[in-house]
Amino acid sequence: MLISQIGNEDGSITVAVREEGGPARAVRGAGSVHALALEAANSGRSLAAVIEEKGLGDEIDLQAAYAAGRLLAPIIHPDPAHLHLTGTGLTHLGSAATRDSMHRKTTEAAEETLTDSMKMFRMGLENGKPKPGETGVQPEWFYKGNGTQAVAPGAALVSPSFALDGGEEPEMAGIYVIAGDGTPFRIGFAVANEFSDHVTERINYLYLAHSKLRQASFGPEIRVGAAPDDIRGFSRILRGGEVLWEKPFVSGEANMSHTFANLEYHHFKYGLFRSPGDVHVHMFGTATLSFGDGVRTEAGDVFEIGAEGFGLPLRNPLAVAPEETIEIRQL
Template sequence: MQIRGDQGRQVVAADEGGAFVVTGVASVRVLAGRAIAAGQSLAAAVEAAGRGAAVDLAAAASEGRLLAPIDHDDPAHLILSGTGLTHLGSAEGRDKMHRAAAEAAHQTDSMRMFLEGVEGGKPAAGTAGQQPEWFYKGDGSQLVGPGEALSMPGFAKDGGEEPELAGIYLIGPDGTPHRIGIALANEFSDHVTERHNYLWLAHSKLRQAALGPEILTGTPPADVRGTSRIRRDGETVWEKPFLSGEANMSHTLANLEHHHFKYDLFRRPGDIHVHFFGTATLSFSDGFTTQEGDVFEIEAAPFALPLANPLARAAGGEGGTGVKVL
């Protein structure tokens, strides 16, 4: 984790004994870089750095001191991307969006891609399986932390939550991707724009995204069960359980990672990658319409803290970009 301390940002680690400051480390990225250089695990890198003062995570959360658990000094070197149609049941909501644009007697492209993932998304270890849907969300300037507003552009048609897990990666000096861990995430998209025409999916994904405060290190759990809800004026107006983890997915994480990092441009040493693994649960699929001021809340074990972000809209609309001809 990363929190605001009296002297600036602090890196915090937690185990069965509680949470504590990791001494002499400026960021999680720096800590991960040390681990890579030393050829050791993150847990070993934490012990090598040293344990500092104990941290009350509940107090840090209530005081608004939680930060996004990963960042980069140069936001251009943090890449946000993701995969869709990766969860069992995830085609249902997408198919609802696109069915009207296709003849009922034929499968939509979304359904075909989903079924191909079910068939070939979990290959034998060490082999490549079916490639998933892939999208780009932006760079580090689009990443927000716990409690910060998820702001849709002034021209957006919708701002909708997507509760899921995200993999956090640092590219080593030799170009090898290293998974730091996984985090709770709200991938946040414009589902009205996507529904209008599936070819606008790329536009609908160019939005901010939020990460929960914790990175879970080590082998991720295969079965993650959580709850996604929307609060309006303090009242819960929509709520639904969601599932993630490989046991509930049509792809392995290894297969999703292979098809992202097979591209040389995604193995640039020093870069951070935040890759969203997808979801099958959306309020939009239930016909719910979000409003500015709504608060998205996502929680799931084994993460100790929830992710909450209010919905906002940026100023401006579909005006000119002010491009000048030279």
């Protein structure tokens, strides 16, 4: 089941559900995906059961809503400060050639010759997929921002004026709500653009935190339930309506050095991420970047990312913010 949200002129939200390839219909009496998910989490029922109980109403043209700019992020929080955008890196194996190369480097090279990134990658290869009941190695982790940084499908991803780059990262994101008793519940997975500044990151790996404090977009639809083991998608950049760059990307545990469960554990093990009612959008990494192929994005470029089984593709144009004067005042 795919679930999404449409903004209405009066400020209300219409929640839509559908099966892949089928028509979307409104969920009766649903104020938002957040409200539906919390109702399910706090009542011990599945999201599908709550939706079935409420029933479905009118058919909705999602493509028309997308074109009209009415699609919202597939989950938002009434208070944006209670939606958390986070992610993990060095989690994907990449292509077969890259995988073989990385295996040779990380198993044959002496420890002292490895970069910190390669050491982290090797840790994932060795213990990122623990057996049930065991705890695996913790991954690289980063914070992107709160709900004010979540950009709706179709809206512009805005690069700060001081940024050195604004590049896409096609990823899978896990979507979670925290129940009243502090238990995290996964709604499902969505396509995400974990928008980053790769030039800043390349200067020094200690600048990673700076490079990740950027907007992100996800959706337009959430695939409710578990993710497939092997996810196949595409990432492209359009400039002036023409394809500038395009590559396939893969995700899912068959293409990762960590399990989703291990990455989830090392996020939610922190009590501050288990506050009742909060929303978490946690991005799981990628092995495909246009930046790696020498592409320099420009304002007006359009990012488009999609994956089979995850609904409509995610599209966002790139914009650059005007320069700001930041004044720190003394109280």
